[in-house]
Amino acid sequence: MTRHTIGTRAEWLAARLELLKAEKDLTHRSDEVARQRQDLPWVRIDKDYRFDTDSGRVLLADLFQGRSQLLIYHFMFGPDYAAGCPSCSMIADGFNGYAVHLANHDVMLWAVSRAPLAKLQAFKQRMGWSFPWASSSPGDFNRDFNVWFTEEQQRTGNIDYNYRREPAFVWRAGEEGGAADSHAALAGTDTATFLRDRPGMSAFVREDGTIYHTYSTYARGLDGIWGIYPWLDRAPKGRNEADGVWWRHHDRYDTR
Incomplete structure:
Protein backbone atom coordinates (compact mmCIF):
# COMPACT_ATOMS: atom_id res chain seq x y z
CA MET A 1 0.00 0.00 0.00
CA THR A 2 1.33 3.43 -0.93
CA ARG A 3 2.52 5.74 1.87
CA HIS A 4 2.34 8.82 -0.31
CA THR A 5 -0.36 11.45 0.25
CA ILE A 6 -3.52 10.70 -1.72
CA GLY A 7 -5.85 13.60 -2.58
CA THR A 8 -8.66 14.80 -4.79
CA ARG A 9 -8.09 16.54 -8.12
CA ALA A 10 -9.02 19.86 -6.47
CA GLU A 11 -6.42 19.30 -3.72
CA TRP A 12 -3.84 18.36 -6.34
CA LEU A 13 -4.56 21.54 -8.33
CA ALA A 14 -4.26 23.76 -5.26
CA ALA A 15 -0.89 22.20 -4.38
CA ARG A 16 0.23 22.41 -8.01
CA LEU A 17 -0.50 26.14 -8.16
CA GLU A 18 1.64 26.69 -5.05
CA LEU A 19 4.44 24.68 -6.65
CA LEU A 20 4.09 26.75 -9.83
CA LYS A 21 4.96 29.89 -7.87
CA ALA A 22 8.13 28.23 -6.60
CA GLU A 23 9.02 26.97 -10.09
CA LYS A 24 8.61 30.45 -11.57
CA ASP A 25 10.78 31.94 -8.81
CA LEU A 26 13.44 29.32 -9.54
CA THR A 27 13.32 30.09 -13.27
CA HIS A 28 13.77 33.81 -12.64
CA ARG A 29 16.64 33.14 -10.23
CA SER A 30 18.25 30.85 -12.78
CA ASP A 31 18.05 33.63 -15.39
CA GLU A 32 19.79 35.99 -12.98
CA VAL A 33 22.56 33.46 -12.23
CA ALA A 34 23.09 33.00 -15.99
CA ARG A 35 23.56 36.75 -16.33
CA GLN A 36 26.13 36.67 -13.51
CA ARG A 37 28.05 33.94 -15.35
CA GLN A 38 28.10 36.01 -18.51
CA ASP A 39 29.26 39.09 -16.58
CA LEU A 40 32.40 37.40 -15.24
CA TRP A 148 43.92 16.55 -13.35
CA PHE A 149 46.20 16.16 -10.34
CA THR A 150 49.41 14.26 -9.69
CA GLU A 151 49.81 11.35 -7.31
CA GLU A 152 51.97 13.61 -5.12
CA GLN A 153 49.19 16.20 -4.86
CA GLN A 154 46.73 13.45 -4.07
CA ARG A 155 48.94 11.97 -1.36
CA THR A 156 49.84 15.27 0.32
CA GLY A 157 46.46 16.97 0.22
CA ASN A 158 47.55 19.58 -2.32
CA ILE A 159 44.46 19.40 -4.55
CA ASP A 160 42.34 22.48 -5.23
CA TYR A 161 39.19 21.25 -6.97
CA ASN A 162 35.87 23.03 -7.32
CA TYR A 163 37.43 26.15 -5.79
CA ARG A 164 38.37 24.54 -2.48
CA ARG A 165 41.28 22.63 -0.99
CA GLU A 166 40.76 18.90 -0.44
CA PRO A 167 42.33 17.01 2.46
CA ALA A 168 44.71 14.19 1.59
CA PHE A 169 43.02 10.88 0.72
CA VAL A 170 39.56 12.26 1.49
CA TRP A 171 37.97 9.82 -0.95
CA ARG A 172 39.69 6.83 0.67
CA ALA A 173 37.75 7.40 3.86
CA GLY A 174 34.58 6.20 2.13
CA GLU A 175 32.96 2.84 2.64
CA GLU A 176 34.05 -0.18 0.62
CA GLY A 177 32.09 -0.31 -2.60
CA GLY A 178 31.28 3.43 -2.64
CA ALA A 179 30.57 5.47 -5.76
CA ALA A 180 34.23 6.15 -6.57
CA ASP A 181 35.14 2.47 -6.18
CA SER A 182 32.21 1.39 -8.34
CA HIS A 183 32.98 3.87 -11.10
CA ALA A 184 36.70 3.14 -11.01
CA ALA A 185 35.93 -0.55 -11.54
CA LEU A 186 33.64 0.25 -14.48
CA ALA A 187 36.40 2.44 -15.95
CA GLY A 188 38.88 -0.41 -15.52
CA THR A 189 41.23 1.22 -13.04
CA ASP A 190 41.81 1.61 -9.30
CA THR A 191 40.10 4.29 -7.22
CA ALA A 192 43.17 6.48 -6.60
CA THR A 193 44.09 6.57 -10.29
CA PHE A 194 40.47 7.16 -11.27
CA LEU A 195 40.20 10.20 -8.98
CA ARG A 196 43.31 11.94 -10.25
CA ASP A 197 41.15 13.02 -13.20
CA ARG A 198 38.05 15.08 -12.46
CA ASP A 233 13.45 15.50 -10.96
CA ARG A 234 10.02 15.45 -12.60
CA ALA A 235 9.46 11.70 -12.20
CA PRO A 236 7.18 10.58 -9.31
CA LYS A 237 10.08 9.18 -7.24
CA GLY A 238 12.68 11.78 -8.24
CA ARG A 239 16.32 10.76 -8.48
CA ASN A 240 15.61 7.79 -6.21
CA GLU A 241 19.29 7.29 -5.34
CA ALA A 242 19.02 6.30 -1.69
CA ASP A 243 20.87 3.08 -2.48
CA GLY A 244 23.72 4.92 -4.17
CA VAL A 245 25.09 4.77 -7.68
CA TRP A 246 22.80 2.97 -10.12
CA TRP A 247 23.92 4.09 -13.58
CA ARG A 248 26.23 2.28 -15.98
CA HIS A 249 27.61 2.83 -19.45
CA HIS A 250 24.50 2.69 -21.63
CA ASP A 251 25.59 -0.62 -23.18
CA ARG A 252 26.06 -2.27 -19.79
CA TYR A 253 22.49 -2.32 -18.48
CA ASP A 254 20.57 -5.54 -18.12
CA THR A 255 18.04 -5.19 -20.95
CA ARG A 256 15.56 -7.85 -19.76
Missing part, protein backbone atom coordinates in the same frame (compact mmCIF):
# COMPACT_ATOMS: atom_id res chain seq x y z
CA PRO A 41 35.62 39.08 -16.39
CA TRP A 42 37.40 37.35 -19.27
CA VAL A 43 40.95 36.05 -18.79
CA ARG A 44 43.30 36.07 -21.78
CA ILE A 45 44.77 32.69 -22.80
CA ASP A 46 48.42 33.10 -23.80
CA LYS A 47 49.51 29.46 -23.66
CA ASP A 48 49.68 27.42 -26.87
CA TYR A 49 47.62 24.42 -25.80
CA ARG A 50 47.80 21.50 -28.22
CA PHE A 51 45.33 18.67 -28.73
CA ASP A 52 45.24 15.46 -30.72
CA THR A 53 42.06 15.22 -32.81
CA ASP A 54 40.70 13.13 -35.66
CA SER A 55 42.15 15.81 -37.96
CA GLY A 56 45.61 15.74 -36.39
CA ARG A 57 47.35 17.88 -33.76
CA VAL A 58 45.73 21.29 -33.40
CA LEU A 59 45.78 24.39 -31.20
CA LEU A 60 43.01 25.60 -28.90
CA ALA A 61 42.06 28.17 -31.55
CA ASP A 62 41.39 25.37 -34.02
CA LEU A 63 38.76 23.81 -31.74
CA PHE A 64 36.53 26.84 -32.36
CA GLN A 65 36.15 25.75 -36.02
CA GLY A 66 35.16 29.22 -37.11
CA ARG A 67 32.79 29.94 -34.22
CA SER A 68 33.36 32.66 -31.65
CA GLN A 69 32.48 30.50 -28.61
CA LEU A 70 33.82 27.18 -27.37
CA LEU A 71 32.45 24.90 -24.65
CA ILE A 72 34.69 22.09 -23.41
CA TYR A 73 33.50 19.20 -21.29
CA HIS A 74 36.39 17.86 -19.20
CA PHE A 75 35.63 14.16 -19.58
CA MET A 76 37.20 11.85 -16.98
CA PHE A 77 39.24 9.43 -19.10
CA GLY A 78 42.84 9.14 -17.97
CA PRO A 79 45.58 7.31 -19.86
CA ASP A 80 45.32 4.35 -17.47
CA TYR A 81 41.53 3.95 -17.81
CA ALA A 82 40.11 1.13 -19.93
CA ALA A 83 36.84 3.03 -20.45
CA GLY A 84 35.42 6.48 -19.80
CA CYS A 85 33.95 7.47 -16.43
CA PRO A 86 30.33 6.19 -16.25
CA SER A 87 29.01 9.53 -14.94
CA CYS A 88 30.78 11.51 -17.67
CA SER A 89 29.50 8.97 -20.17
CA MET A 90 25.90 9.45 -19.05
CA ILE A 91 26.30 13.22 -19.40
CA ALA A 92 27.92 12.79 -22.83
CA ASP A 93 25.07 10.60 -24.06
CA GLY A 94 23.21 13.84 -24.79
CA PHE A 95 26.03 15.59 -26.67
CA ASN A 96 25.29 14.23 -30.15
CA GLY A 97 22.01 16.13 -30.29
CA TYR A 98 23.23 19.26 -28.51
CA ALA A 99 26.41 19.67 -30.59
CA VAL A 100 24.54 20.11 -33.87
CA HIS A 101 22.34 22.90 -32.53
CA LEU A 102 25.18 24.64 -30.70
CA ALA A 103 27.40 24.61 -33.81
CA ASN A 104 24.61 26.38 -35.68
CA HIS A 105 24.38 28.99 -32.95
CA ASP A 106 28.06 30.08 -33.03
CA VAL A 107 29.13 27.64 -30.27
CA MET A 108 31.42 24.61 -30.65
CA LEU A 109 31.10 21.77 -28.14
CA TRP A 110 34.06 19.45 -27.54
CA ALA A 111 34.91 16.80 -25.01
CA VAL A 112 38.55 16.76 -23.89
CA SER A 113 40.34 14.00 -21.98
CA ARG A 114 43.91 13.01 -21.13
CA ALA A 115 43.69 9.51 -22.61
CA PRO A 116 45.46 9.03 -25.94
CA LEU A 117 43.34 9.67 -29.00
CA ALA A 118 43.18 6.00 -30.04
CA LYS A 119 41.51 5.10 -26.72
CA LEU A 120 39.01 7.94 -27.08
CA GLN A 121 38.19 6.93 -30.64
CA ALA A 122 37.61 3.29 -29.67
CA PHE A 123 35.33 4.20 -26.75
CA LYS A 124 33.50 6.77 -28.86
CA GLN A 125 32.78 4.08 -31.44
CA ARG A 126 31.60 1.69 -28.72
CA MET A 127 29.19 4.32 -27.37
CA GLY A 128 27.91 5.36 -30.80
CA TRP A 129 28.90 9.01 -30.30
CA SER A 130 29.68 11.52 -33.05
CA PHE A 131 30.51 14.72 -31.13
CA PRO A 132 34.13 15.95 -31.39
CA TRP A 133 36.51 14.59 -28.76
CA ALA A 134 40.15 15.63 -28.35
CA SER A 135 43.06 14.27 -26.36
CA SER A 136 44.91 16.83 -24.26
CA SER A 137 47.82 14.45 -23.59
CA PRO A 138 50.35 16.63 -25.47
CA GLY A 139 50.19 19.42 -22.87
CA ASP A 140 49.08 20.97 -19.58
CA PHE A 141 45.48 21.81 -20.42
CA ASN A 142 43.87 19.52 -17.83
CA ARG A 143 46.33 20.54 -15.13
CA ASP A 144 45.84 24.25 -15.80
CA PHE A 145 42.04 23.95 -15.68
CA ASN A 146 42.09 21.95 -12.43
CA VAL A 147 40.76 18.63 -13.72
CA PRO A 199 34.95 16.26 -14.36
CA GLY A 200 34.18 19.84 -15.30
CA MET A 201 33.33 22.19 -18.13
CA SER A 202 35.00 25.36 -19.33
CA ALA A 203 33.88 28.12 -21.66
CA PHE A 204 36.01 30.23 -24.00
CA VAL A 205 35.42 33.10 -26.42
CA ARG A 206 37.50 34.36 -29.34
CA GLU A 207 37.47 38.02 -30.31
CA ASP A 208 39.86 39.76 -32.72
CA GLY A 209 42.09 36.70 -32.77
CA THR A 210 42.46 36.57 -28.98
CA ILE A 211 41.10 33.69 -26.87
CA TYR A 212 39.69 34.30 -23.40
CA HIS A 213 38.61 31.91 -20.65
CA THR A 214 35.18 32.99 -19.41
CA TYR A 215 33.83 30.31 -17.06
CA SER A 216 34.49 26.91 -15.48
CA THR A 217 32.38 24.70 -13.24
CA TYR A 218 32.91 21.35 -11.54
CA ALA A 219 31.23 18.64 -9.45
CA ARG A 220 27.56 19.50 -8.71
CA GLY A 221 27.96 22.53 -10.95
CA LEU A 222 27.56 20.07 -13.81
CA ASP A 223 24.03 19.06 -12.79
CA GLY A 224 22.62 21.64 -15.19
CA ILE A 225 24.14 19.89 -18.24
CA TRP A 226 23.40 16.36 -16.99
CA GLY A 227 20.41 15.82 -19.25
CA ILE A 228 18.82 12.91 -17.35
CA TYR A 229 18.44 14.75 -14.03
CA PRO A 230 15.81 17.31 -15.12
CA TRP A 231 13.73 14.35 -16.25
CA LEU A 232 14.25 12.39 -13.02
